[in-house]
Amino acid sequence: MCGIVGAASHRDIVPLLVQGLQRLxxxxxxxxxxxxxAGGGLGRARTTSRVADLLTQVSTEHIEGQTGIAHTRWATHGAPAVHNAHPHFSHGVGELPSSxxxxxxxxxxxxxIENHESLRTAxxxxxxxxxxxxxxxxxAHLIDSAYDGDLFEALKTAVAQLHGAYAIAVICRDEPHRVVGARAGSPLVLGVGQGENFLASDAMxxxxxxxxxxxxxxxxxxxxxxxxYWIADRHHKRVERRVRTVHAHSGAAELGPYRHYMQKEIFEQPRAIADTLEGVEGIVPELFDGAEVDGQPGAxxxxxxxxxxxxxxxxxxxxYYSGCAAKYWLEGIAGVPTQVEIASEYRYRDSVPNPRTLVVTISQSGETADTLAALRHARSLGMAQTLTICNVATSAMxxxxxxxxITRAGVEIGVASTKAFTTQLAGLFLLTLALAQSKGRLSEEDEARYLKxxxxxxxxxxxxxxxxxxVVAWAEDFARKENALFLGRGLHYPIALEGALKLKEVTYIHAEAYAAGELKHGPLALVTSEMPVVAVAPNDALLDxxxxxxxxxxxxxxxxxVLADGDTHIESSExxxxxxxxxxxxxxSPLLHVVPLQLLAYHTACARGTDVDKPRNLAKSVTVE
Structure with missing residues (x-):
C-alpha cells in the first residue's frame, strides 16, 4: 500500500528517496x-504518474537536499490528484494569505485518521x-499548531490527539538535518547508517x-x-530497540524472459514450494517454534x-481462501474443529472465545492491518496461543x-498474489500434519506418504x-466476456473462489464463485451462452x-x-x-488446480490490455483498515 522513505544525511538524498519509492x-x-x-526552506515535487516521472521532475526542477521525506500514496481520503498527493505542507497561520x-x-x-473531521473543523x-x-x-497542520521550536515535542503533542492508524515522517523548515516519525497501527522502521539515518515503511x-x-x-x-537517533515509547520514555541485520531484497527483480511479474511469479511456484519445504525431513511440531527473541528461545x-x-x-x-482450504485439511486429517474468519469482520462482531484455541493468522506481508487488528482482538479475548503463516520473517505478524x-516464496511484486498463495497452502498442510501427529491421528505410513x-x-x-x-486458448474466449462463474466442490470450492478473485483483480471481468451444489439455488439463473462457467473437477468423492x-x-x-483430472472421463465437446x-x-490437489486459474487470469488480462502487475484501485500490502 502506501510507502514512506525518509533520510537525514550529509549528502544529497533525493536519488536515495526516489530509489526507495521504486522499491516499494x-x-x-x-x-x-x-x-x-533545501536553501533554507522546503522544496517539493508531486505527481499522479509513476515514480520514474517523479525522478524526471526532481531532476528538471533541480530539487536537492540532505534531509527529506518521500511517499507513494494509495488513495483513501480524496481522489488520486496532485493536490491530495503527499508530502503535505503546512504554511501555518498569519496575516498573509496561505499561498x-x-x-x-x-x-x-x-x-x-478516524477523527480527522473534528480536528479539521478545529x-x-x-x-x-x-x-x-x-x-x-x-x-501537518496539527504539528504546525503545536510547534514551538522543537519538532519532536510538536509531534508528541500532535499524535496524542490522533485516533486511528498512522506511520508518520516529518521535516521542518526551521530544523535542518532532522526527521521525526511515529507509528501506531502502521509499520515503520528505522535504518541505521554510517553518519546518516533513515525511516521507511518497509526495510525493502x-x-x-x-x-x-x-x-x-x-x-x-x-x-x-x-x-x-533516539526512540521514545508510547509513554514518551526513552527506550532502546534492538538493531537487526536484515538482508532485504530489492523489489526491482529482473523479469528475465517474462512479460510481467505476475507471469514470472506463477512460474516461480515450483521453486517457491521447494524452498518452503526445504529442511522438512519429518513432521514435528518444532517446525512451528517461535523465533528466538533477544537470546531467549521462542515458544x-x-x-x-x-x-x-x-x-x-x-x-x-x-x-483467507488459503485458510478456507486448510479448514478441510485440519478437520479431515487432524480432526481439529476449525473456524475461518474474514479478519476485517471478526473483531466487529460478538464471538465466543475459547482459551484453548490456536489462533492462526495468514498474511503474505505480515503487515496486513485488518489481520493484525483481528489478532490483537483475539488475544484481548483471552486466546493467547497464536501462530502465523507468513512470507516475511521480520514482519509485525x-x-x-x-x-x-515462514514461507519462502521470495519477494512477490505483482499485486495479485500467486506464489504466496501456494506456499501458504504448503505451510498450512504442514501445520495440519503437525497437529494430526500431536493428536495421535497421523500414522507413520501416512506421514511417509504425505511427505513423499x-x-x-x-x-x-x-x-x-x-x-x-x-490456457491461452481459453483466455482468448474470456477476453471478450464481462462476466464469469467459477464452480468447485469440497476442498476445491476455495480454489474456485481464488480463481474468480484472480480474474476480477487483473482483468476487471466480473467473476463469482459458488459451491457447485448451490448452482440450482440461484446462480443458475445467470447462465447463458455469454456466461462462461469454469469448473474445477478433480477425481474425488464429489466428482459424480x-x-x-x-x-x-x-x-x-x-x-x-473444465479443469479435469485425467481419469474423470470428462471429454471435450460442443x-x-x-x-x-x-x-x-x-x-x-488444490496446489495444482489453482495454477491454471492463475494463468487464465493472467493471459485474459494480457488480451484485454490491462495493467497486470498494478491493477487499478488495488495495493499489494493493505496497511489500512
Missing amino acids: EYRGYDSCGVAVH QRPPRIALVHNGI LMARGYVFASQTDTEVI ALAGVTDQIVYLEEGDLVDLQPGK SAYRVFEEIDQVLILACGTS VRECKLAY EMRHLPVALQSVLALEPQ KLKSNLQEVRARGGVLY GLHVIRMPEHYGRL
Whole structure:
C-alpha cells in the first residue's frame, strides 16, 4: 500500500528517496512525491504518474537536499490528484494569505485518521487553510499548531490527539538535518547508517543503503539526525530497540524472459514450494517454534499444540481462501474443529472465545492491518496461543505471534498474489500434519506418504505449467466476456473462489464463485451462452455430484471450461472445453488446480490490455483498515 522513505544525511538524498519509492512500487499506488530541506526552506515535487516521472521532475526542477521525506500514496481520503498527493505542507497561520507564506512543516503519512473531521473543523477555526481532501493534511497542520521550536515535542503533542492508524515522517523548515516519525497501527522502521539515518515503511525500501534495521514498536516515536537517533515509547520514555541485520531484497527483480511479474511469479511456484519445504525431513511440531527473541528461545509449538483443541484462522483476500482450504485439511486429517474468519469482520462482531484455541493468522506481508487488528482482538479475548503463516520473517505478524512458519516464496511484486498463495497452502498442510501427529491421528505410513507427495509437488507443478498454451486458448474466449462463474466442490470450492478473485483483480471481468451444489439455488439463473462457467473437477468423492452440476449448465446453453483430472472421463465437446490435469494429487490437489486459474487470469488480462502487475484501485500490502 502506501510507502514512506525518509533520510537525514550529509549528502544529497533525493536519488536515495526516489530509489526507495521504486522499491516499494510493487505495493500499488496512484500518486507519489518528495519533499526536502533545501536553501533554507522546503522544496517539493508531486505527481499522479509513476515514480520514474517523479525522478524526471526532481531532476528538471533541480530539487536537492540532505534531509527529506518521500511517499507513494494509495488513495483513501480524496481522489488520486496532485493536490491530495503527499508530502503535505503546512504554511501555518498569519496575516498573509496561505499561498504567500513559505511552508514550515512537510509530512507523509500511512494509515487513516478516524477523527480527522473534528480536528479539521478545529484547525480551520484557528485559521488553517486546507489544500486537500485528505485526513493527512490535518496532521501537518496539527504539528504546525503545536510547534514551538522543537519538532519532536510538536509531534508528541500532535499524535496524542490522533485516533486511528498512522506511520508518520516529518521535516521542518526551521530544523535542518532532522526527521521525526511515529507509528501506531502502521509499520515503520528505522535504518541505521554510517553518519546518516533513515525511516521507511518497509526495510525493502532501504535495500542496498543499509542492512541495520530497527523495527519500531506500537506507539513509538523516533527522532533522527545524520549521526544519531533516539526512540521514545508510547509513554514518551526513552527506550532502546534492538538493531537487526536484515538482508532485504530489492523489489526491482529482473523479469528475465517474462512479460510481467505476475507471469514470472506463477512460474516461480515450483521453486517457491521447494524452498518452503526445504529442511522438512519429518513432521514435528518444532517446525512451528517461535523465533528466538533477544537470546531467549521462542515458544514451543509442542507445548502449544498440546494445549489447544480448536483452530481459528484469521486472514483477508487470497490468504483467507488459503485458510478456507486448510479448514478441510485440519478437520479431515487432524480432526481439529476449525473456524475461518474474514479478519476485517471478526473483531466487529460478538464471538465466543475459547482459551484453548490456536489462533492462526495468514498474511503474505505480515503487515496486513485488518489481520493484525483481528489478532490483537483475539488475544484481548483471552486466546493467547497464536501462530502465523507468513512470507516475511521480520514482519509485525511474526513478531506478535508466539509461533510461526515462514514461507519462502521470495519477494512477490505483482499485486495479485500467486506464489504466496501456494506456499501458504504448503505451510498450512504442514501445520495440519503437525497437529494430526500431536493428536495421535497421523500414522507413520501416512506421514511417509504425505511427505513423499509434498516433495513431488515441484515436479507436479512444472507439469501443470506446461499446460499454459491450452490456457491461452481459453483466455482468448474470456477476453471478450464481462462476466464469469467459477464452480468447485469440497476442498476445491476455495480454489474456485481464488480463481474468480484472480480474474476480477487483473482483468476487471466480473467473476463469482459458488459451491457447485448451490448452482440450482440461484446462480443458475445467470447462465447463458455469454456466461462462461469454469469448473474445477478433480477425481474425488464429489466428482459424480459435480458432473450433475455441469449437466445443469449445459442444459441451459452455458459454455463450460473444465479443469479435469485425467481419469474423470470428462471429454471435450460442443460447449465443453476440457484441460486435462497431468495427475491426480489427492489432498494436495488444490496446489495444482489453482495454477491454471492463475494463468487464465493472467493471459485474459494480457488480451484485454490491462495493467497486470498494478491493477487499478488495488495495493499489494493493505496497511489500512
